[in-house]
Amino acid sequence: MTSSSLRGQQQQLLKDKDPEQVASMTQEFCPVVDMEDKVLGSRSKADCHLMENINQGLLHRAFSVLLYNSRDEFLLTQRASTKITFPGYFTNACCSHPSAAPEEMDTSNDFQGMKKAAVRRLEFELGISPESLCLDDIHFMTRLTYLIPSPEDPIWGEHELDYVLVIKKDLELRPNLNEVQSWKYVSQDQLEDFLGMFFAVFCHDTNI
Numbered sequence: 001m002t003s004s005s006l007r008g009q010q011q012q013l014l015k016d017k018d019p020e021q022v023a024s025m026t027q028e029f030c031p032v033v034d035m036e037d038k039v040l041g042s043r044s045k046a047d048c049h050l051m052e053n054i055n056q057g058l059l060h061r062a063f064s065v066l067l068y069n070s071r072d073e074f075l076l077t078q079r080a081s082t083k084i085t086f087p088g089y090f091t092n093a094c095c096s097h098p099s100a101a102p103e104e105m106d107t108s109n110d111f112q113g114m115k116k117a118a119v120r121r122l123e124f125e126l127g128i129s130p131e132s133l134c135l136d137d138i139h140f141m142t143r144l145t146y147l148i149p150s151p152e153d154p155i156w157g158e159h160e161l162d163y164v165l166v167i168k169k170d171l172e173l174r175p176n177l178n179e180v181q182s183w184k185y186v187s188q189d190q191l192e193d194f195l196g197m198f199f200a201v202f203c204h205d206t207n208i
Contacts, residue, residue: 030100033061051149063097064165076092076183096117118138
């Protein structure tokens with residue numbers, strides 16, 4: 001398929017979606033990597049999240065921020081219904097991607113580039129002021145890969161090499177409702193109960 005055909009396909013798939021989310025998917029670019037995390041180039045977020053491309057092996061860098069407050073409560077957020085992938089699903093504080101900008105592509109020096117990307121997205125999605133969060137507050141834990149289609153619209157999906165970042169700090173939240181429609185700090189017991197309830201519903205719906 002030619003590049004012009006691909007652009008036409010994406011325009012068709014995105015025509016009824018939220019304009020802000022469409023702009024994000026078409027105008028932002030993610031680092032494309034191999035399974036060893038070697039950068040191969042960059043592609044638009046739309047390219048990276050189309051299952052047609054994912055099924056051909058397209059893999060991109062991402063990060064997930066786990067945020068705890070001083071009471072050891074975990075921030076649980078619900079993705080906005082306007083999101084193109086996984087709308088309305090519950091997740092951790094922030095799941096996003098570094099940009100293809102050099103300062104966010106650099107994973108040396110204690111993953112400074114990835115941490116800069118996290119600060120940028122935490123401000124955009126949760127309204128966390130960059131002045132209240134320094135890079136030393138963000139701790140790299142591990143990397144993992146996963147692949148999953150979006151249940152609501154399996155044309156889209158995720159195939160990410162994901163950096164897991166942890167923050168423990170009391171931070172003021174002013175969420176962007178086009179990104180996050182609800183949020184709550186939960187204790188470990190509350191989180192386990194929530195996950196247990198979610199798993200029970202998932203098993204019932206999928207007849208596992």
